[in-house]
Amino acid sequence: xxxxxxxxxxxxxxxxxxxxxxxxxxxxxxxxxxxxxxxxxxxxxxxxxxxxxxxxxxxxxxxxxxxxxxxxxxxxxxxxxxxxxxxxxxxxxxxxxxxxxxxxxxxxxxxxxxxxxxxxxxxxxxxxxxxxxxxx
Numbered sequence: 854x855x856x857x858x859x860x861x862x863x864x865x866x867x868x869x870x871x872x873x874x875x876x877x878x879x880x881x882x883x884x885x886x887x888x889x890x891x892x893x894x895x896x897x898x899x900x901x902x903x904x905x906x907x908x909x910x911x912x913x914x915x916x917x918x919x920x921x922x923x924x925x926x927x928x929x930x931x932x933x934x935x936x937x938x939x940x941x942x943x944x945x946x947x948x949x950x951x952x953x954x955x956x957x958x959x960x961x962x963x964x965x966x967x968x969x970x971x972x973x974x975x976x977x978x979x980x981x982x983x984x985x986x987x988x989x
Contacts, residue, residue: 862962862979863932866903870929873897874966874973883970890937890968891926898929905929911957925954934963941969943976955980 861867877893891907898905909928913921927935934954938947943965951963955978963978 862977863930866930866933867962867964867977869901869903870933870935870964871966871973871975873901873903874968874975878968878973883968885939885968887937887939887968890939894927894935894937898927903929904931905935911954913957923954923957925958928958932960932962934958934960936963936965938965938967939969940967941971941974943967943974948976948978951978952980956982 873894874897876897877890881890881893895905895907906928907926909925911923911925912919913923925934926937929935934951936947936951936954947965951965955961955963959980961980963980965976965978967974
């Protein structure tokens with residue numbers, strides 16, 4: 854019996870994204886710099902015909918004034934922020950970083966991907982703030 858959840862955001866796209874991550878890890882293994890994982894993920898997205906942009910600049914605005922800029926590793930299909938990291942854990946700073954990206958882009962979903970010594974770990978991060986904003 855297969856139970857399909859109806860509360861996930863962009864489930865089919867996320868399945869494809871995570872599939873690319875596992876493919877990259879299966880071929881490269883662990884221990885590489887993030888930039889090489891990023892290059893391999895871009896090749897994987899192209900191979901799977903997944904539309905994406907790399908190193909997307911997102912302005913940081915306070916009270917209508919541009920105060921800085923942030924760079925997303927990937928924006929996939931204009932819907933999902935994907936941030937790549939190396940390491941075994943998901944430090945709070947990485948989760949805070951992707952939450953900041955989601956608020957700045959007003960997107961609902963981000964995927965934080967860690968390439969570890971034992972495989973790929975990932976977390977789906979949902980922008981709850983904009984969910985509340987859109988209800989008002």
